Amino acid sequence: MYSLGLRTLKIPLRLYEENRFRLCEKLKNILGEKAVGAVVLLKGGDEVPIDATDITHVFRQESFFNWAFGVREPGFYGAIHLGSGKSTLFMPLLPEDYAVWMGHIETPEECRHKYQVNEVRYVKDIAEVLTQQKADLLLTLNGVNTDSNLSYKGAEFEGIENFNVDKDILFPEMSECRVYKSPLELEIMRYVTKLSSDAHIEVMKTMKPGMMEYQGEATFLAYCYKYGGCRHVGYTCICGSGSSGSILHYGHAGAPNEKPVMDGDMLLFDMGAEYCGYDSDITCSFPANGVFTEKQKVIYNAVLRANRAVIAAVKPGVSWTDMHLLANRVMLEDLKKADIVKGDVEEMMKCHLAAVFQPHGLGHLIGLDTHDVGGYIPGKTPERPKAPGLRSLRTARILQAGMCITVEPGCYFNDYSLNKALKDPTLSKYLNQEKIDEYRNFGGVRIEDDIYINENGCEVLSIVPRTIEEIEATMAEGANKKI
Amino acid sequence: MYSLGLRTLKIPLRLYEENRFRLCEKLKNILGEKAVGAVVLLKGGDEVPIDATDITHVFRQESFFNWAFGVREPGFYGAIHLGSGKSTLFMPLLPEDYAVWMGHIETPEECRHKYQVNEVRYVKDIAEVLTQQKADLLLTLNGVNTDSNLSYKGAEFEGIENFNVDKDILFPEMSECRVYKSPLELEIMRYVTKLSSDAHIEVMKTMKPGMMEYQGEATFLAYCYKYGGCRHVGYTCICGSGSSGSILHYGHAGAPNEKPVMDGDMLLFDMGAEYCGYDSDITCSFPANGVFTEKQKVIYNAVLRANRAVIAAVKPGVSWTDMHLLANRVMLEDLKKADIVKGDVEEMMKCHLAAVFQPHGLGHLIGLDTHDVGGYIPGKTPERPKAPGLRSLRTARILQAGMCITVEPGCYFNDYSLNKALKDPTLSKYLNQEKIDEYRNFGGVRIEDDIYINENGCEVLSIVPRTIEEIEATMAEGANKKI
Ligand SMILES: [Mn+2]
Numbered sequence: 001m002y003s004l005g006l007r008t009l010k011i012p013l014r015l016y017e018e019n020r021f022r023l024c025e026k027l028k029n030i031l032g033e034k035a036v037g038a039v040v041l042l043k044g045g046d047e048v049p050i051d052a053t054d055i056t057h058v059f060r061q062e063s064f065f066n067w068a069f070g071v072r073e074p075g076f077y078g079a080i081h082l083g084s085g086k087s088t089l090f091m092p093l094l095p096e097d098y099a100v101w102m103g104h105i106e107t108p109e110e111c112r113h114k115y116q117v118n119e120v121r122y123v124k125d126i127a128e129v130l131t132q133q134k135a136d137l138l139l140t141l142n143g144v145n146t147d148s149n150l151s152y153k154g155a156e157f158e159g160i161e162n163f164n165v166d167k168d169i170l171f172p173e174m175s176e177c178r179v180y181k182s183p184l185e186l187e188i189m190r191y192v193t194k195l196s197s198d199a200h201i202e203v204m205k206t207m208k209p210g211m212m213e214y215q216g217e218a219t220f221l222a223y224c225y226k227y228g229g230c231r232h233v234g235y236t237c238i239c240g241s242g243s244s245g246s247i248l249h250y251g252h253a254g255a256p257n258e259k260p261v262m263d264g265d266m267l268l269f270d271m272g273a274e275y276c277g278y279d280s281d282i283t284c285s286f287p288a289n290g291v292f293t294e295k296q297k298v299i300y301n302a303v304l305r306a307n308r309a310v311i312a313a314v315k316p317g318v319s320w321t322d323m324h325l326l327a328n329r330v331m332l333e334d335l336k337k338a339d340i341v342k343g344d345v346e347e348m349m350k351c352h353l354a355a356v357f358q359p360h361g362l363g364h365l366i367g368l369d370t371h372d373v374g375g376y377i378p379g380k381t382p383e384r385p386k387a388p389g390l391r392s393l394r395t396a397r398i399l400q401a402g403m404c405i406t407v408e409p410g411c412y413f414n415d416y417s418l419n420k421a422l423k424d425p426t427l428s429k430y431l432n433q434e435k436i437d438e439y440r441n442f443g444g445v446r447i448e449d450d451i452y453i454n455e456n457g458c459e460v461l462s463i464v465p466r467t468i469e470e471i472e473a474t475m476a477e478g479a480n481k482k483i
Numbered sequence: 484m485y486s487l488g489l490r491t492l493k494i495p496l497r498l499y500e501e502n503r504f505r506l507c508e509k510l511k512n513i514l515g516e517k518a519v520g521a522v523v524l525l526k527g528g529d530e531v532p533i534d535a536t537d538i539t540h541v542f543r544q545e546s547f548f549n550w551a552f553g554v555r556e557p558g559f560y561g562a563i564h565l566g567s568g569k570s571t572l573f574m575p576l577l578p579e580d581y582a583v584w585m586g587h588i589e590t591p592e593e594c595r596h597k598y599q600v601n602e603v604r605y606v607k608d609i610a611e612v613l614t615q616q617k618a619d620l621l622l623t624l625n626g627v628n629t630d631s632n633l634s635y636k637g638a639e640f641e642g643i644e645n646f647n648v649d650k651d652i653l654f655p656e657m658s659e660c661r662v663y664k665s666p667l668e669l670e671i672m673r674y675v676t677k678l679s680s681d682a683h684i685e686v687m688k689t690m691k692p693g694m695m696e697y698q699g700e701a702t703f704l705a706y707c708y709k710y711g712g713c714r715h716v717g718y719t720c721i722c723g724s725g726s727s728g729s730i731l732h733y734g735h736a737g738a739p740n741e742k743p744v745m746d747g748d749m750l751l752f753d754m755g756a757e758y759c760g761y762d763s764d765i766t767c768s769f770p771a772n773g774v775f776t777e778k779q780k781v782i783y784n785a786v787l788r789a790n791r792a793v794i795a796a797v798k799p800g801v802s803w804t805d806m807h808l809l810a811n812r813v814m815l816e817d818l819k820k821a822d823i824v825k826g827d828v829e830e831m832m833k834c835h836l837a838a839v840f841q842p843h844g845l846g847h848l849i850g851l852d853t854h855d856v857g858g859y860i861p862g863k864t865p866e867r868p869k870a871p872g873l874r875s876l877r878t879a880r881i882l883q884a885g886m887c888i889t890v891e892p893g894c895y896f897n898d899y900s901l902n903k904a905l906k907d908p909t910l911s912k913y914l915n916q917e918k919i920d921e922y923r924n925f926g927g928v929r930i931e932d933d934i935y936i937n938e939n940g941c942e943v944l945s946i947v948p949r950t951i952e953e954i955e956a957t958m959a960e961g962a963n964k965k966i
C-alpha cells in the first residue's frame with residue numbers, strides 16, 4: 001500500500017501485479033510456445049548527480065519500471081518470468097555502514113514484503129538467478145521515445161552476453177499496455193488531477209497584479225505537496241503573463257516565470273502535480289485583475305468552445321486527428337466572427353490557418369509520463385501527420401476506452417508566428433492584419449483538461465472554473481486572500 | 484543586474500567580472516610569459532532529460548561556469564583570454580522557429596549586453612574564434628570533486644585537437660578562487676542565508692504533531708520561492724522526526740520525509756535555499772510540540788555549546804580539524820555530565836568516541852555548491868585526516884578571512900552506530916548502556932549555522948532561534964498559526 005498519510009490516496013500494490021499480468025498476457029499471445037522460458041528484464045532508474053557534485057536531483061523512478069513494480073528507490077532491476085508469471089526484484093547491495101546515512105537497510109525479505117513480489121535478490125546475482133530460472137529468452141526495453149527522440153537503453157548486467165536477448169518485442173507491447181489505464185490507475189489519475197485542480201483554484205484566488213509570475217508557481221507547488229503529498233510535478237510550471245503567454249514553453253531556464261504580473265494581463269498557467277509517478281496536466285487562463293476585458297472574452301470563448309466541442313465529441317472509435325481539426329474549425333469560426341480572420345472557414349482549414357494561432361497539437365496521452373508513451377507505435381497506430389499543426393500531434397490514434405488524454409486547444413498571438421504568416425500569401429489573405437495588430441501583446445489562451453475515455457464518451461478529470469462567469473466569481477472570492 | 488523583482492536581491496554583473504579578474508591574476512602569476520596566449524575555456528551546463536522522456540530536470544547552471552559568467556541558460560561555452568583579459572561567450576544557435584516555444588531568440592549582441600562580456604559568438608564558431616585570438620594554450624577544467632569523487636570533464640569542441648590543451652592547471656586554481664568570497668558574493672550569501680533563516684522560522688511556527696514531515700519541506704520550499712525568488716534549494720530537504728532524526732541523509736528517495744510527526748518527537752530539519760546559484764545550509768532542531776523535555780534539553784544544550792564554542796573560536800589561522808575536535812570535546816563533556824558517557828574525556832578523545840554520536844564532520848565550505856569545492860587541493864591544503872569522525876571532514880584547511888563554512892555539530896542516537904560501538908571494547912567502556920538505551924528512539928540534534936570568516940573571527944549569516952527559550956517562544960507564537 002502506497003500512501004503519504006493525511007488525506008492522500010492509498011494505492012494497493014495490486015496495481016503493479018495487475019500491470020504485470022496484463023503485460024504477460026500480451027507477450028504470451030505473441031510469443032506462443034517461446035513464452036515458457038522468456039523473461040522480461042527491466043532496469044529501474046539511478047540517482048542523477050548535479051554536474052560533478054555530490055548533490056543529486058530528487059529521485060523519480062523511471063516510468064516503465066514504476067508501472068511494473070512501483071519501486072521507489074534507485075538502483076533496482078526487475079524480472080518477470082512469463083512461463084511461471086513470477087516476478088523477481090533485484091536490489092542494490094549497500095555497505096552495512098550506510099545505515100548511518102540512509103537509515104535501516106532493508107533485507108531482501110523485507111523488500112519482498114514491501115513490494116509483494118515473489119522473490120527479492122541482489123543486483124549482483126542477476127545472471128545466477130536468470131540461469132536458475134532457465135531463462136532462454138530475455139526481453140529488454142529498447143526503443144525510441146517519440147516525443148524526445150531519446151532512446152531507452154535496455155537493461156544490462158554482467159554476464160548478459162550468455163543470454164539470448166531480444167530488444168524489439170518488449171517496447172511496443174509495454175507502451176501499448178501503458179496507454180490503457182486500469183481501474184486502479186484511473187483512481188490515481190482522478191486523485192492527482194483533482195488535487196491539481198484545487199491547486200489551480202488556489203492560484204487563481206491569490207494571483208494579483210504586482211505579484212511575480214513565479215509566485216503562482218510557488219503557490220501551486222506548495223499546495224500540491226502540502227495537501228496532496230506530491231513532491232514532484234510532471235513538468236516545469238508554465239506561468240505566463242501578458243505577451244509571455246504566447247510562448248509555449250515559457251518557464252524554461254531562459255525565461256523562468258520572472259516577469260511581474262501587470263494589471264490587464266491575461267495569465268496562462270500550465271501546471272500539473274505528480275502522485276506516485278502519475279501526472280496531471282492542466283492549463284487555466286484568466287485575467288490578472290479578475291475581470292475579463294471584451295478582447296479577452298473573445299479569445300477565451302473561442303478556445304473554450306473548441307475545448308467543449310472536443311469533450312462533447314470524443315468516444316471510442318473517434319480519430320484524435322479529427323478532434324484536432326474539430327477544435328481548429330470551431331476556433332476559426334469564432335475568430336472569424338471577431339473579424340480577426342476573414343473568408344471561408346473551410347478554405348482556411350485546407351491551408352491549415354489554425355496552426356498560425358495554435359502551433360501545437362490538440363493534446364497528448366497522459367499517465368506515468370506527462371507526454372505518455374504509446375502515441376506512435378510503428379505498424380500499430382496511425383503515423384504522424386505531416387501538415388502544419390497536425391504534425392505537432394503527439395498521437396494520431398483512434399480513441400479507445402481506457403485512454404487518458406489531454407484536451408488543450410489554444411490561441412496565441414506570437415509575433416514570430418504571426419509575422420511569418422502575414423508574409424505568406426496563401427495565409428495572409430485570411431488574416432485581418434489591423435485587427436491582429438490590436439492583439440499583438442495579448443499573449444495567449446489555452447484551456448487544458450485531462451479526460452478519461454469511457455464507453456459512452458469521456459470523464460473529465462480536471463475540475464476547475466471554466467466559464468468566464470465561474471472564473472470571475474472564483475477570483476472575486478479570492479480578492480481579499482493573502483498569499 | 485540579476486534580480487527576481489519584489490524584495491529579492493539585486494546582483495550586479497560586476498560580480499562575475501571581478502571573479503574572472505581574480506582568476507586571471509592567479510593564472511598569470513603561475514604561467515608568467517606563457518599567459519599571453521593562454522585562454523581559459525569553460526563549458527556551461529546542459530539540460531538533463533528525465534530518463535528518455537522530453538521532460539527535463541529544472542535547469543541549474545554548472546557552478547564553475549556560473550561563478551565566471553553568471554549565465555542562466557543551458558548550452559553555453561565561455562572563454563577568458565589571459566593576455567587581453569577579454570571574455571567571450573559562445574551561445575547555442577537555435578532554429579528560428581524555436582521562438583514559438585522559447586520566446587524571442589536573443590541575438591549575440593543582445594546576449595553580450597545582457598552578460599556584459601566583450602564578445603558573444605555561436606558555439607559552432609569556437610575553433611574559429613580561438614584561432615583568431617591566437618590561443619596557443621587552452622586551460623580546461625578537469626579534476627575530481629572530493630565530495631562526490633566524480634570528475635569534471637573539461638570543455639570539448641570540434642577542432643580542439645588542433646589546440647594545445649592543459650588539463651591540470653585550471654581546476655585547483657579556480658577551486659581556490661571559489662573558496663574566498665568577494666564582497667559581492669558575501670552579499671548573496673547573507674541574503675540567501677537570511678531568507679532560509681526566515682523560512683526555517685516559518686516552519687518552526689507551523690509544524691505540529693499530526694502533520695507529515697514533508698509538510699515542513701513544502702512550507703520551506705514555498706517560503707523561499709514565494710518571498711525570495713529561490714526556485715532551487717541547495718540539496719534535498721531533510722525533515723526528520725523522532726528516530727528519523729538520527730539518519731544523516733534522511734529525505735532521500737527511500738525515506739522521503741514521509742513519517743507523521745508525533746507528540747514528543749524531536750525534529751531535525753536541515754534545509755537551505757539557493758539564490759542565483761549560491762546556497763545556504765541551515766539545520767534547526769526543535770520539539771514537535773513546542774516544549775523541550777528534560778532529555779531533549781540535555782542533548783540540545785550539549786550540541787549548542789559545541790556550536791557556540793566553535794563560533795567563538797574561529798578566526799584566520801585556526802585549523803578546521805582543531806575546531807572539529809573542540810566541538811567533540813565540548814559535546815563529550817556534556818554527555819558525561821548527563822551520565823551518557825563515563826570516564827576521562829581526554830581518553831575518549833584519543834579513541835574518537837565522539838564519532839559514535841557524530842559520525843560526520845563539523846562542517847564544510849559553502850558557496851555555489853552546498854559542499855563547496857576547494858576542501859582538499861592536492862599539494863596546497865592539509866590532507867584528509869584518517870581517524871573516525873575526522874575522516875568525514877570535507878576540508879581540513881586552516882581558516883582564512885573570506886571563507887564561508889558551516890558549523891554543524893550533532894548528536895545522534897543511531898542504532899547501527901551505537902550497537903557497533905557497544906560491541907567494541909575500546910569504545911564500550913566509556914558508554915553507559917543503560918542510559919543510552921533510554922535515548923534509543925530519541926533521534927538526533929544538529930545545530931547548523933553558516934558563517935563568514937573575517938579578520939576578527941566570524942560573522943554568523945544564519946539568524947534563527949537557537950536557545951531553548953528562543954525556540955519555545957517562537958513556537959508559542961506560532962501555536963495558533965495555520966499552515
Ligand atoms: Mn499538456
Ligand SMILES: [Mn+2]
Pocket residue numbers: 764847889891931
Ligand atoms: Mn551542511
